Amino acid sequence: MASTLKSLSTFSNKNLSGVADRKFAIVVAEWNSEVTERLYNGAYSTLLHAGVREENIIRKDVPGSFELSLGAQYMAQWKDIDAVICLGCVIKGETPHFDFICQAVAHGITEVGLKYNKPVVFGVITTLNLEQALDRAGGKHGNKGDEAAATAIKMLNF
Numbered sequence: 533m534a535s536t537l538k539s540l541s542t543f544s545n546k547n548l549s550g551v552a553d554r555k556f557a558i559v560v561a562e563w564n565s566e567v568t569e570r571l572y573n574g575a576y577s578t579l580l581h582a583g584v585r586e587e588n589i590i591r592k593d594v595p596g597s598f599e600l601s602l603g604a605q606y607m608a609q610w611k612d613i614d615a616v617i618c619l620g621c622v623i624k625g626e627t628p629h630f631d632f633i634c635q636a637v638a639h640g641i642t643e644v645g646l647k648y649n650k651p652v653v654f655g656v657i658t659t660l661n662l663e664q665a666l667d668r669a670g671g672k673h674g675n676k677g678d679e680a681a682a683t684a685i686k687m688l689n690f
C-alpha cells in the first residue's frame with residue numbers, strides 16, 4: 533500500500549520558510565499521551581527549524597481526539613493565529629468508538645479550517661495498536677507531528 537511506503541517527510545521540504553512572523557496553535561489530545569507527546573515534539577521542532585519563533589507557538593491540550601475540533605475552533609477564531617495543528621492518536625479497541633471518533637474529528641477539523649479560512653491540520657494517527665502508532669510518532673514510519681507542522685507551513689505558503 534502506498535501509504536506504508538511514503539510519508540510526507542519523504543516529499544519535498546521546499547517551501548518550509550517564510551514563516552518567521554507567523555503564529556501557530558498546536559492542540560494536543562491527552563489520550564495516548566505517550567504517542568501524542570512525541571507528535572508534539574516533532575511538530576514543535578519542525579516549526580522552530582522553519583524559523584518560527586518560540587513565542588509564536590501556543591500549545592493547548594484537550595482530553596481526547598474527539599475534543600480536537602472544538603479546541604481547534606477556540607484557537608482558530610483568534611485573528612493572530614495563522615494556523616492550527618491538531619495532534620491526536622486513536623487506537624482501535626473492541627468497540628466502534630474508533631470509527632465514531634475518527635470520523636467526527638476528521639469532519640470537525642475540516643469544518644473549522646473552512647469556517648475560518650486558515651490551515652487547520654489533521655495530525656491524528658489512527659492505528660490498530662500502540663506499536664503502529666509509535667512507528668508513526670518518531671519510529672520507522674517517521675513522525676506525523678513533523679509532517680503536520682510541514683503541512684501547516686506549506687498551506688500558509690499556498
Ligand code: RBF
Pocket residue numbers: 561563564595596597598599620621622623624625627629630633
Ligand atoms: N481518545 C483518543 O484520543 N484516542 C483514543 O484511542 C480514544 N479511545 C476512546 C475509547 C473509548 C471507549 C472512549 C469512550 C473514549 C475514547 N477516547 C479516545 C476519548 C475521546 O476522544 C473523548 O475524549 C471522550 O469520548 C470524551 O468526549
